[in-house]
Amino acid sequence: MSALAASVRDAGFVLKRLPRGEWGTPLLLATLIVVDVSIQPALLDVTQIGLLIQTALVAVLLATAQTLAVLARGVDLSVGSVLVVTDVLTATKLGGLEGDRLALLPLVLAVGAAIGLLNGALIAYGGLEPFVATLATWAIFDGVALLVLPTDGGAPPQQLTNLAIGETAGIPNSYIGLALVLLAWFALRRSPLGVRVLAVGSDAERAFLNGIDVRRTKLIVYTLGGFVAGIAGVYLAASTSTGVPTAGDGLLLPSLAAVVIGGTSLAGGRGGVGLSVMGVFVLVFIGDLVAALQLPSWVATVASAAMLLIVVSLRSLPQVLARKETA
Amino acid sequence: MSGEPHTTQAQPVLDRPSPFAAGDGDGLRVAGLDKSYGPIAVLAGVELHARPGEIHAVLGENGAGKSTLMKVLSGVIHADAGDVSLDGAPLALGSPDAARGHGIRTVFQELSLVPDLSVAENLLLEALPTRPPGLIGRRRLLRDAAALLERTGIAGLDPRRRVRELSLATRQQLELAKALRTPPRVLILDEATSALGPAESEWALAHARAQARAGAVVIMISHRIAEVRGHADRLTILRSGRSVATGRPGDFDDDGLIEAMLGRRVERLYPQRCPAGERVVLRARGLHVPGGFGPEDLELRAGEILGVGGLEGQGQRALMLALAGAVPWHGQLELDGRPLHHRSPRAAIAHGIVLVPEDRQAEGLLLNHSIRSNIALSSVARLRGRLGAIDRGREAEATAREARGVGLDAARLGEPARNLSGGNQQKVVLARALMTEPKVLLLYDCTRGIDVGSKADIMAALAELTARGVAVVHYSSDAAELVHLCHRVLVARGGRIAGVLERDQLAEDELLHLAVGTRGGREETAA
């Protein structure tokens, strides 16, 4: 069976596997889509949807990186700073006044992976708590990005921009980008590595009993996360045709919110990128609705934050009510 | 979704021959195995010889070292000294993988199933079938898992279900099925039937027998003496980290077994028991911890030491935590005649009920904090002086007094609690509890794994306490202690009270019989 067909079948498999409690988010997303489309019928157009996906793709990539860390029972506070590093590198080193040097693109992506590797090493082999290690790298690489590009500017190569916002055979490339992300996730989930990641996040001790190299698995998780966050930065620079060294800080909350709203467990071992993508689109449609209703943008910010808190409370509630221990 | 799985009645048949030579190897030999955690020796020169083709049982009290031995053999922990060899060849057991590489398969007491993975993923975790792009062949995974379930005789279980959703009994069965995925050279069963009913236990033991017949070395740890008699060919008894007896089950009668497990120790460290008072301090009616204990009634009298016995995990923890206010409970509790509704340890302490928890390092002490502040932790509110600040003078004096009361060196109170030996650490936790001036003291296995001297100090403190009218509930895994220290002992089994022994009935073998169910006591409804 072709990989595509297998993935489609897997998507159905995933949907069928959603336990009853998980229908909330798909329902929420469906509701938001219906409302948004009824207010803006013009949205139902391949190009329009493509634009929507385009704006969402950065968040999708960051949410993917965050999901990987969370699945392994960790967190990655540095996703935003990895993004800005590759963003400014794209804007300055790949393009800029000296002309386009697309051949360096793999190097830029490698930088993202390297930052992830650093996180992974600190956490898996240095024994640091994920929040501490990624907090520190968040600070460090925010600074690095500012060093490379102190103010907004730079010029990402035109070819990248064309790729980011262009079309292939009549379909906006953003669809393809989204599909690639989902495909990659389904491939990972179905690989032995994917099972190991979930095992480590679910119960690291028992994973060890089964011969899983817990430390190496964590290292890979954070490296992959850095790589994906790096792609997000390149994409952002390409699609906006500029470099913004401060874009990262505001993107941490949405990445976490998407993971939480999507339903991946913060304790690790359960969930996935598919769910987080749904979470991203919940946030995207909230934002789109806010714009369509011509409400000021702060409404979207508050709605996102509120949604995060509400959803995480709702998910906590069953355990709290059935608590095994008293106050 | 399908209901709980059941096992088929058919005798399991190995559908493939064991690649290992049947029955003529030397088997598994363990010699001189040592393992210590700090000053505490958990294994002290263990010897074991388990022959292929036999089921070899390992018996012992709680804390005798059985599980530690199994963990060493499974590569989970490293022994400090000693040799393990299989059929004459020494084994390097540096990791679980290494052990598995030698053909050692273990059914772990705490289970090695990953809760959020599916049944199929768990069963085949070491050998996930893959197809060319490196992906797991889902159909093959489910097929192989289903085949394994069928081969081992577990019916009615959807391999796609998440392990977290399954009952403990089902998980235990899966753990065994997992171990039998490939024919083992050594099959270790660590309490593999503890959660299983009679039919499932028979199923598990039939598998053990089948593996033995195929030439494997089978080692089983079980507390169910009936099981051991019925299925083991040989047995070894561990006590205090040593092998003290070995032979055929037929060589021992029940009393002999228990005598070997308990040992003949000269116990002079138990203080004189004063008669308990008449006044009922604590009365429980219908005390019930959902999923853990009860409903049961019990009474506690002033000046009495009420022992709680039974094998581990029979509901004692739920009972103690409920009395301490640390878990939700239902029913009625009365303290000194007044109804009690405490919902937190803080409330319990305010009423005069205090717990000395099970794990002194993880639940009892703040290891990096000073001994003094550990002792004072539960009583800081009462040490306040001017302006709400803690009166350091009073604190120093009060903590020193409590420390002396349990036999701690008052000069060392400024050191971090981490520096102390296990026995002294336990005394710190006890001192903290005593400082709250309780009416009821709950002790959770407080003498486990500590030296004789500290035990004596603690018991002297208890004697003095009860002489003053404080009531003590003393859960202990040491049957001798229960017999010599307590006025009465209630024995827990399966979350209920299997029986209560009065002073004149107290004897170690009686306790153990009640605990394992080999003699009388209140009938349990399900095994």
Next chain:
Amino acid sequence: MTRHLPRRLPATAVAFLVCGLLFAFATIRSPDFASASHMRQLLVFASFVGFAALGQTLVILSGGLDLSVPWVMALGGIQLSIWNGDGMSSALGVVLLVLIGGALGTVSGLGVTALRIPPIVMTIGMGGLVLGYLMRVGLGSSTAASAPAAAERLVNDTILGLPLIAYVWLAFALAAAWLLRRTAFGRALYATGANETVARLAGSRVAAVRVAAYAASGAASAFAGILLSGYVGQTYLNMGAPYLFSSIAAVAVGGASVLGGSGSYWGTVAGACTLTVLAALLPTFNLDAAWLNIVYGLVILLAVGINRVAARAANG
């Protein structure tokens, strides 16, 4: 002398020592560094970090983390300038904002204790709500609304050569030290951060101290924001941004364990001073302000790493 709590005095002393060494080093490179006016300035800067890190210290001691500090700080500065513009008295405004900050922190604390929401998620969420509110209040990039007079006086006026704010900071430091070392609250806080299970079973008020820690963090952050606006003379959305990293770094440098259970506010004070001197050193090397972020991150890693090594050595 009786010692109750983990030996953090050495860590605090070391932090002050490092601060002193860095200061000496800076003075060698640039003699003006030690001028009276510069030192006053450094003290004022350090006090901002100190207040932002006051609550953060309590929260970290309790085993959590507060990522909403930058936004509550901005709220303090921005809201006060708005109220001033509307004619409210500064004193009332300050009190109200500190209370509001405390209320916001209380909500965070309740989420963490009652709903068992991870502190990172809870405080990021709260920060987002505050940010949204600030966006609504609608600033553009900065308001030139006059900073509250009181705040300006705190940072500019001096007594005996030291700015007023230094005395206020000292007072708070003494109060915090007293709270942590001498009260039941402090004991319960350390116990909760060290091992929540032990604290709970021993009867400590785990939930109450946690909520109080977050409430204090909210109040202190609001106050820090007001101070900052007084010094800078204007308010803008991102005014609190650097203080997230610096508050956590100050706590770490001060020798506290980022996992909770050990540390002290004096350590944080030393950390705040050290970071301020470090920050002031950068220009002497012609290093961009962007290096400050890098420094914060490296300092956190270094401090945590040293802590772990020291802990392992002590426990042998």
